[in-house]
Amino acid sequence: MLIVQVFVHVKPEFVDAFTAATLDNATHSVREPGIARFDVLQQQDDPTRFTLIEAYRTDDAPAAHKATAHYERWRDTVAPMMAEPRTNVKYVDIHFPE
Template sequence: MYIITVEYVIDPGHMLTFMDAVLENAETSLHKEQGCVQFDVSQSHDNPTQFFLYEQFVDEVAFQQHVESEHYLTFSQKVQPAVVSKSVRHWYSC
């Protein structure tokens, strides 16, 4: 499996926009992409402006299809003004 983790810090004034968009992106990815097998969105208990995404794909090709999909590109554009910082890591399951 090919795993992506993403850590976001969001501007407090854009929290609702980000939350709606990220949850919609996760749901759409799971339902429309055969290669997306898991997509979890978590919000920090201690700092509600911090979000952690755990995404699992069958392989790197499936992930590449994800980032090229219309719904991902729409999500990315929509949340851009909300993002203070973003850190992405790529993993392989053992």
Template sequence: MSYVLQVALRIKKENVDAFMKKVLENAAHARGEPGCRHFDVLVDPKDPTHAMLYEIYDDEAAFVAHQATEHFKKYVAEAVPLLESRERIVWSLAR
């Protein structure tokens, strides 16, 4: 069953450009993973510090595989510290 992850992000104001560069890099790599069906990076048009990730994986195992990749580890080490907050919500796809 599809595994959908929504990540609500608040970026520290001074880190917006640096964070966006790294999250888009991670997204581009993730879309190349066999188990990743969709990976969008969204920004609030009225507030560049307010962003969201929308990710779809074949199943939970594909998401676990995503977290073992070098690009995700790099994202966690370099991009996540630039954030104010990060809330992860798991959804089921009713379609």
């Protein structure tokens, strides 16, 4: 399993719009057969910072996810909302119950 943490810093005026777009993407993403989890977290002491935790069941699942209409819609919608480019860190699971 591949787990990806995506770190996003959003411009303050876009927090609500980013949250709505990201929840739409997450709701559709968890329906994909290759995705085990898609968590959306907002930093408690800085609401402009978000972490997405994406857990993929197969090596092909990330590419399949990026080819979906809901991901493309999210990517294009949130791009101008970001205060800086998003970053990510990839992990392998040691203990990750579904």
